[in-house]
Amino acid sequence: MTQTVPRLLLIDGHSMAYRAFFALPAENFSTTTGQTTNAAYGFASMLINVLRDEDPTHVAVAFDVSRASFRTEQYPEYKEGRAATPDEFKSQIPLIQQILDAMGVGWLTLEGYEADDILATLATQATEAGFETLICSGDRDALQLVNEQVTVLYPVKGVSELSRMTPAAVEEKYGVPPQRYRDLAALVGEKSDNLPGVPGVGPKTAAKWITAYDGLAGVIASADQIKGKAGENLRAHMSDVIRNGQLNKLVTDVVLAKSAGELRWEGWDATATAELFQVLEFVTLQDRLRTQLGQRQIGDIAEVSPVPVVTARLKLLGTGELAAWLSEHATDTTVGLAVEGRFAAGGGGIDAIALAVEGEEAWCDPAAFDGSDEAAWLAWLADADAVKVVHEAKQLLWAAAPLGWKVAGITCDTALAAYLIRPDLRSYGLDVLVERYLGRQLGPVVEEEAQPTLVGLDESGPGEAAATLARRATAVHDLAAVLVKELESHNADELLTDMELPVQRVLADMETRGIAADVAHLSDLAASFAAQAAEAVTDAHAAVDQQFNLRSPKQLQEILFDKLGMPKTKRTKTGYTTDAEALASLFAKTEHPVLAAILRHRDVEKLKQTVDGLLASVADDGRIHTTFHQTVAATGRLSSSDPNLQNIPVRTEAGRRIRRGFVVSQGFDALMTCDYSQIEMRIMAHLSADAGLIEAFNTGEDLHTTVASRVFGVEPGAVDAEQRRRIKAMSYGLAYGLSAYGLSQQLGIKPEEARGLMDEYFDRFGGVRDYLRSVVDEARRKGYTETMFGRRRYLPDLSSDNRQRREMAERAALNAPIQGSAADIMKIAMLRVERALADQGLTSRLLLQVHDELVLEVTGDERVAVESLVREQMSAAATLAVPLEVSVGFGTDWDTAAH
DNA sequence: TAATCTACGTA
DNA sequence: CGTACGTAGATTAC
Structure with missing residues (x-):
């Protein structure tokens, strides 16, 4: 396409980016490293569209350097009272500038002036040089620049729709020609710039006066003749109007690094944009560049594949x-x-x-x-x-x-x-x-x-x-x-050599062994659970006089909230929650029998699924061989799948019946379970070096009772069940980054009460508070947390703009050293146990690991030796400021082996 | 058919 | 609005 007239596109960077920032939901635009990109994406998208639609020969983007300018010098209140620019926005300005660099678009800033002044200067130069100029800005001050050669593209909705403000369009919208728009703005004022106008005078009245008296100068000169309340106000606020008129005049002769003629746009650099868009995780923009601005591409797309x-x-x-x-x-x-x-x-x-x-x-x-x-x-x-x-x-x-x-x-x-x-x-x-x-x-x-x-x-x-x-x-x-x-x-090479590689062999052995299943018992259970589930379904249908799928949260919502008109529960992404807690609370309010039936169904259905899964994974040797994954949990824990044997029910009686399906096999006499007691709290005591907490472990009394007695300032004998419960929840919550709100939810008390409980707790155990603080501080500084054994976890989200992501990373930072150190200790314990069994030539063997528990199968004659061996090796796996206690139990199945 | 959502089991 | 996982069915998107 040949162009006789050069065309300059000017963009107010801040103003357009800010529009994009509010137009696009930040939640949908953030990279895996936590960088928010909504404004950058919206801006880039807008830029591509405008370049395509307007086909400019020259392009430039202007940015404000700071809020301070010659205008704030003259009038310190200028733009005062604006809400602080969100960090999530500020951090995107450099991204936008990188995008502009990659797209070959020049950008300018000038200390002491606003972006508008830069644009006004360039537009003026361009007009003198015979250019057509387009100014893309969401700031109405730019309208004063409109003339036959200069058009403003003003965003109407978000940044995707721009309206062309030609002289005729300005006149139609505001009732004055563009060269008098400043006069109108001076009278009306600009709230966002903290420039008050004449009270009671809006664009209509202002336009009328400007037309009648031939401009603002005429209005001021004839102020005495203007009647009514509006006239009075004008006279009373004359100084504001004059000041507004001075401040809203854009400077057209600032000194810039480049002149309008030097802003030729050569095109976008395919390699640079491809690399940048990959980092920013903009999946579709490269394609849009290619399809919409293909003729302005410079270079080939970088070979991204290695x-x-x-x-x-x-x-x-x-x-x-x-x-x-x-x-x-x-x-x-x-x-x-x-x-x-x-x-x-x-x-x-x-x-x-x-x-x-x-x-x-x-x-x-x-x-x-x-x-x-x-x-x-x-x-x-x-x-x-x-x-x-x-x-x-x-x-x-x-x-x-x-x-x-x-x-x-x-x-x-x-x-x-x-x-x-x-x-x-x-x-x-x-x-x-x-x-x-x-x-x-x-x-x-x-x-x-x-x-x-x-x-x-x-x-x-x-x-x-x-x-x-x-x-x-x-x-x-x-x-x-x-x-x-x-x-x-x-x-960390020792972690590989002395921990993960040897653990891998132990795991392979455990997986190869598997654990014996009592198939008949599990089959009976499955049948029993199935019958109970069917009964619950019948009851539920009868209670609402209607057939429905109890497994469908969607149908459940229709029944409960639409048909039965029950009060709405907490929102989920797609509706209202029907989780067990919500159903129980609805039952407390309504006592509707359908709720009891659904809850029963949920319970028994879950159990049945677990049993069915186990039965399906019993191998030909009559054993269940799980797979332990060593590279899944970011903290260093193992995970288990196919089937997952680390989440077999234990809390309810019905659940424990499933554990009875895991049995000792031929040639052995008992399953043996060995648990670390309160290992995470012990690690917390060790890492925090809190004297009170360490002491609490050394009294030999019940930990939570001891801690509660300190917090509530009573004798251990006087700690009641509720006090103990609260302290137990608090202690465990600490390692997860628990908030006062979370604790209050957990305990069913008011947030203030939970806050008070936390304060009391930290008064007595200040070392714990100091430790938790230092963990997050250090992680933010270094970018990662470390366990006692040097296992790292990187948490880039600690510096995310997104509050939710940042806070989640902070909780992960609190938890990782504790959960991870416990995982390390257990891995060491497994190695020591396995080695000691081999050294002593014992046939008893490790079968399962469930984070803080080991399951072995032992022969009758080795039972005493193995118990003392395992206790010794687990306890000595790490040396902490508090003892590592181990509890042991035996039984012919996993349930009875519990203690 | 694959991905996502909701729910729930464990430490 | 407490961490770390795996599994399942229902639903939605492709």
Whole structure:
């Protein structure tokens, strides 16, 4: 498109960004690091639209430097009384400036002047140079600049809709031509600038006067002739009007770094925008740039996907070739090991093996092993001095166990290493880590030259699959070097070597063992729960004389709130909550039988689901093999799934009947449960070094009673049940970042009362308060928290603009060192227990870990020895300022083994 | 079919 | 408006 007349687009950056800030919901626009981006997104979106629609040759954006300007010098009250600019907004201005840089758009600021003055100066220069000018601003002062060559684009709704303020449009809207808009504004005043006008005079009256007396000067000169209340007011507020007129005049001759003619817009930089939009997590804007402003693109989109993993020389080993390869390439060096197969706790197999060292890869199929291969493989695999690095080594351990392979010498598991570096990633997949830490791509090699050199087999063989597995081995090899170095710089390499890697082996063993299930008992339970659930459904339908799905919160809401007209409960995103607490409170108010039936149904249905899940996961060996996940919980805890054996009911009698389905197996005589008592409170006492709390643990009396007696200033014997309950809730809540409001909800008391309780508590246990404060302060300063053993958790949200995110991060910061230290201690305890059992040649064994509890199965003759061993090893797992107490119980099932 | 919401079990 | 998880069914979005 050829343009005869150059066209300059000018934008008031602050004003448009501020509009966007209020137009777009901040909740929907924030990055994973907590940066709010609603204003930046709205601004960028607006800019793209305007550039497309107006097709300018020149562009500039002006920003205010601060609220202070020559106007505040002349009139200190100027713009006073405005609400403080929210931090969530301020932090987005630099983002917008980065967007402008990436889009090749110049931006200007000038100390002592407002953005409007910059725009007025540029518009004036442009007009003199024969430009057309468009000014995009939400500030009405800009209307004074409108003329035949200058149009203001004024936002009507948000920033997506702009109205073209030409001279005719200004005149139609305000009744005066644009060059007299200032006169009108002087009379009417500008509330947002704290410039009061003449009381009782709005735009209509002002326009009438300006027309009648030929401008503001005429109005002032003829003020005596104007009749009525309005005339009186004008005379009384003459000085305001004159001042307004002086202040609202935009300066058209400020000295700028660039003149209008130097603001040519060359186009947007594809690489820069792609990189920036990725950081800001703007998913669609790059596409919009391409489709809407494609002809103004500079450069190609940056290659965002990393280059592939470079594959080294790959040798496909035939039968009888492994021993030679190992001795030639795999001695005195680190070997990346990747295996392919079917992996499951208690089963599986290995179909292919790939090995990688610097510059060399090998692939082999264990099914093709001859005697020499087998011997070489087993010797190398079991050799603790043959250094191996593996990704998710537990799979290898699962598969190795039934094959009778011994595995030693694993110095790094890249998933565990990455978890210790950043424990909050969603995935620790090899592909993710390769991209993140090597800046390369694991996926199939596309480029011809990157193809591996295949040696030894024709292309129709296992070439492709072998290359893929070999690439994984190389990736692990390269990744391990990077991750270990990073860990060492955190002093966290010992956590990998002495904690996570050995724990991984213990977990693999526990998973492989599984725990015996009493299928008949569980089946009976399932049937019984099913019958009770069916009964509850019948009762519920009868109570409301209508069939409905009790599992559907939506239908439940219709019945309760629409049909029965019950009082509304707390809001959820999509309606009103029907959770158990709300239903119970509704029942207390209405005593409607449907509520009792629903609650009963919920209870029994949940139990039934748990039992059904357990039954479905009983393996052929009659045992349940859970999977413990070592890289899921950001605090360092384990998690359990398929099935989750860390959330088996225990609080109710019906729930405990499920625990009776976990039983001791043949060859053993009892299940043994071993709990740390109050481990998190003990860690809190240790970390805070609060003398009172430490003392409370050392009295040997009930902890909560002792603490309550201090808080309430009574003898321990005089602490009543309610006092103890409150203190117990408070103590536990502290480690979660409990607020006074939360505590009041928990205890069913008023927030003020909860506040008072907290104050009393902290008066007696000031060390706890100091500790909790210092944890958050330090985390904010360093960016991460640390457990007693140096396990880090990064919390970037501690500096988020978003209050909700920030406060959530603060609570996480309070909790992470406590929960995490407890997790570390339990991991150490598991290692010590496992080692002591082995050292003493005992057959009793670990089966489960439930955060602060271990479940073992023991033989009758080992029972005494194992109890003393476990007590000793768990208690000695860490040395704290208070003792680590362990309680132990035995039984033929998990419930009766509880104590 | 996949993602999200609501609800609820554990430490 | 108390942390950390996993699972399930219903519902909604694609």
